[in-house]
Amino acid sequence: MIIEYFHASKYGNGVQVAEEFKKIMMAKDVTVNIHHVKKIKPKEILPADIYVFSSPGRFGKPVKEIRKFLEKIDLTPGTRCAILTTEMAPQPDKKTGKVSTEEGACQKVLPTIREILLDKGLKKVAEARVYVLGIKGPLEEGWQKKVDAFATSIPVNGK
């Protein structure tokens, strides 16, 4: 089984997440080929069983590079895909102390990717957010467990 993995990491957190995902999948005999979207053109995408798309957050959306990349991909409807974002950990509201929901009005990193992929008729099999603690990282404590859970939610060889 082959997974093609596309990310747009700027500060390296998304690269760490991608490498961890690859390590977990290798143990299941799955090949994961990781690409930065700046280094590959949408038309150069190779056949795969599943495509993973990953982006950091920027002003409530995925970074521009990944949005442009996703808009240009030409995969057959029904192709399986998964979404993994790195986002700022939700902060408690200064007045109420409540932690905002992951899909608040100003935070649409994952939903934007989801919408583009579903509009293209792709089949989403998994999605997850891994949080960063500061604007450039580091990744939250226990992030590997989140990546592991994400990897586990991806069907491998029909299971």
Ligand SMILES: Cc1cc2nc3c(=O)[nH]c(=O)nc-3n(C[C@H](O)[C@H](O)[C@H](O)COP(=O)(O)O)c2cc1C
């Ligand atoms: C200018 C700027 C704006 C950002 N805006 C958001 C945002 O709106 N939502 C969010 O979750 N993260 C935001 N971030 C933080 C990114 O999520 C974080 O930089 C990223 O997850 C790190 O991943 P990377 O190391 O793979 O680039 C922003 C970062 C920068 C530099």
